Amino acid sequence: MTTEARPVVTRFAPSPTGFLHIGGARTALFNWLFARHHGGRFLLRIEDTDKARSTQEAIDAILDGMRWLKLDWDGHEYYQSQFWARHAEVARKLLDRGHAYRCYMTQEELTAQREKAQAERRPFRIESPWREVTDERSETPFVIRLKAPRDGETVIEDRVQGRVAVQNVELDDFVLLRSDGTPTYMLAVVVDDHDMGVTHVIRGDDHLNNAFRQLAIIRAMGWPEPIYAHVPLIHGPDGAKLSKRHGALGVDAYRDELGLLPEAVSNYLLRLGWGHGDDEIISREQAIEWFDLANVGKSPSRFDFKKLENLNGHYIREAEDGRLAELVAPKLGLDNGQRELLLRAMPELKARAHDLNQLAEASKFLFASRPLQFDEAASVLLTPESRVLLSHAYKALAGVEWNHDALEQSVREVADAQDLKLGKLAQPLRAALTGRTTSPGIFNVLALLGKSESLARIEDQMLEPNE
Ligand code: GLU
Numbered sequence: 001m002t003t004e005a006r007p008v009v010t011r012f013a014p015s016p017t018g019f020l021h022i023g024g025a026r027t028a029l030f031n032w033l034f035a036r037h038h039g040g041r042f043l044l045r046i047e048d049t050d051k052a053r054s055t056q057e058a059i060d061a062i063l064d065g066m067r068w069l070k071l072d073w074d075g076h077e078y079y080q081s082q083f084w085a086r087h088a089e090v091a092r093k094l095l096d097r098g099h100a101y102r103c104y105m106t107q108e109e110l111t112a113q114r115e116k117a118q119a120e121r122r123p124f125r126i127e128s129p130w131r132e133v134t135d136e137r138s139e140t141p142f143v144i145r146l147k148a149p150r151d152g153e154t155v156i157e158d159r160v161q162g163r164v165a166v167q168n169v170e171l172d173d174f175v176l177l178r179s180d181g182t183p184t185y186m187l188a189v190v191v192d193d194h195d196m197g198v199t200h201v202i203r204g205d206d207h208l209n210n211a212f213r214q215l216a217i218i219r220a221m222g223w224p225e226p227i228y229a230h231v232p233l234i235h236g237p238d239g240a241k242l243s244k245r246h247g248a249l250g251v252d253a254y255r256d257e258l259g260l261l262p263e264a265v266s267n268y269l270l271r272l273g274w275g276h277g278d279d280e281i282i283s284r285e286q287a288i289e290w291f292d293l294a295n296v297g298k299s300p301s302r303f304d305f306k307k308l309e310n311l312n313g314h315y316i317r318e319a320e321d322g323r324l325a326e327l328v329a330p331k332l333g334l335d336n337g338q339r340e341l342l343l344r345a346m347p348e349l350k351a352r353a354h355d356l357n358q359l360a361e362a363s364k365f366l367f368a369s370r371p372l373q374f375d376e377a378a379s380v381l382l383t384p385e386s387r388v389l390l391s392h393a394y395k396a397l398a399g400v401e402w403n404h405d406a407l408e409q410s411v412r413e414v415a416d417a418q419d420l421k422l423g424k425l426a427q428p429l430r431a432a433l434t435g436r437t438t439s440p441g442i443f444n445v446l447a448l449l450g451k452s453e454s455l456a457r458i459e460d461q462m463l464e465p466n467e
Contacts, residue, residue, distance in 0.1 A: 006224075008040025009197045012066075012073070013080075013189065015047045016058035019250030020065030022303075023204060023234045023242060026269040030231060031202045032071045033270070033291035043196055044073035047080045049188055065251035068262050070284070078196065080188055087183035090191045090221065091144045091176045099220035100176055102142040103130045125172045144177040146216060154212045159229035159293040161205065166212050174213055186210060190217045198226055202293070205230035229293045231273055232300040242303055259331075259356030261319060264312035273301045281314060313354040321346035324359065331360040338367050345448050348440030365434035366448060371460045378431035386428035387463035389418060393429060394458045402451045408443045432461040 010031040014024050035042035046062070048054040063077070094100035105128055117124035131147060148171040155165045176187040183191075189210075193201065201211070208230045218225055236246035243249075254260045267282055274297070276282065276290045316324065325343040334342060342363055353359040365372075374382070393414050400410045415425040426442045433445050433454060446454050 006199045008035055008038035009043065009199045010035045010040065010202055011043040011045055011193065011196060011198050012071075013045045013047050013192075013203070014062050015050065015053075016055060016062055017050065017053040018058055018061075019252055020062045021249055022251060022254070022269070024062075025065060025069060025071075025251050025265075026234065026272060027203055027231065028066060028071050029069065029266060029269050030229075030274070030291070030296070031200075032073075033287055034200060034202060034293065035074075036288045037291045040199075041074040042071075043075065043078065043198070045078040045080060045192055045196065047185070047188070049080050049084075049183065049185065051081065061250070061252060068251065068255060069266050070262060078192070080192060083188070083192060083195070084181075084183060086195065087188050087191050088177055088181060091183065091187060094146065094176065094217070094220055095144060097220070098134075098147070100144050100146050101128070101130055101133065101173075102136065103128045103145045103173070103175075104137060104140050104142045105130065123170075125170075128173055131173065141179040143175045143179050145173040146176055146213075146220065148173050148213070148216050154215055156208075156211055156215065156228055158208070158211075159200075159202075159227060160232075160296045160298060161208065161230050162298075164208065171213060171216060176217070186213050187217060190214045190221075193226060194218070194221070194223045200229065201226045202229040202231065205232050229296065231296055232298065234272060235300045235302050237302055237304060239302060241300075246303065259358070259360075260308070260312045261315045261356075264308065264315040267315070268308045268311050272303070273297050281311070309354045316350050316353055316355070316359065319350070321350070324350055324356075327356050328360045328363060331356065332364065332367065334367065341366055341448065345440065345444075348444050348448075352438070352440075362439070365436065365439060365445075368435065370456060372432075372435040372457060374431065374435045375437070377437040378435050381428050381431040381437065382461055383428075384463060386424075386431075387461055388465050389414075389420075389425055390428055390432055390458050390462035391464050392418065393425060394455060394462055397446070397451075397458070398455060402447065404443050404447050407446045411443070411446075428461075429458070433457050 012024075012028040012031050014020070014028075032042045034040075044066070046059055048059070066073070091100060095102070110126070113127065114124050126145075128145060131145075149168040151168060153165045153167050154171070155163060158164055174186055175184050177183055211228050211230070215225065234242045236242045251265070254265050255262070263284070266284070270282060270287055270291075271280060274291070275295055279286075282290070321343055324346055325339060329339050329342060332338075345363060345366055349359055349362050353362055393411065396410045396414045397407070400406045411425060411429070412422060415422045418425070427437070430439050430442055430445065431437065433439070433442075433449060439445050440448070449457070
């Protein structure tokens, strides 16, 4: 375990303007793991400063998604909007110390500057005539701008990106406090991170440019600088930045629509951008032990739904039968008796499913009412010849004791008597019993359905030899 100089404090700082994005979930996971690895604290701060776009629904979705992924945060969640007074206080401190100034430029003046820069084909960087003015004009509305450094360069030793630098002339005098007294994101983030004692800022690399501006505020305040780690964003399978077009963006969709287990999503997200040798299946305990920033990749990783599905299949096979039955039962609207049957069938069912929807689909035959509906492949199997075979099976099965071994023996005898391979009988039998061509092993299907239901389903489809 590497040692960090200060007790580690990380945070996840989502803006509640939508669901918990899959990229956000990965950021939360990395922060959580880093904190847990170092025995530090992981904090959650809801950045609800944009009141117009923040909703309670989105906050609930974020908390819900984090709980589902078992990313517990230490202490209560913080709400950025509660700290507005504190943000304004810091802006005033910067003003008092000469690191910020009141800017009285009007919108027209700003627009004129921007247009002039455009006409001269040079990048627009605000030049406020108020930068060096200290006297106050009480009546005129103003914003507070940071007096950003103009000389030299700002360097960040980013734990993921390596050494990154900007020339300070490229930084503008950005706004800290708007004319209505509300803080900007740039100021609020810095103040909150400082006040919450955040030591490591681990987030998407879309924030890398902000980091230089945020450092300027931190340095002006003389605060300790956090360690930055800007993680490349997730891309879709086609290599473009993950977007709505790629489908399934919210963590809730992974649970509700795709029927995935949280440990699979979490394991997948961990591997998406971080690696530990060739290990693919990594438990939470191992992840806590192994996670570091050094092995976060520098280039964006591509989302691979197939891989996620396979991983989910693994975790389904690992999951307890009772838990899976609880998750699947509501999808089928089962009563208690049916739940019990589902539970008994689960060891067989879960061996074949990649997600909970497939699991639900594969268990439907247990609860189907007669006469059964057949999928196309199954109905093709029910030829007149195979229906005759079913009647032989019916006669044999009607007389056997209903347990797996006896059932197996009986079905094998029928096949032998007809000089057929077992499969030739098992296929139509499966079709008659389940309506499908894939199912748990045929003897298990018979055992699970029970004698009277099995015989009735076979009878529904069989033809007497002389019919
Ligand atoms: N609220 C910002 C976002 O959701 C994150 C800010 C940060 O991590 O510094 O993109």
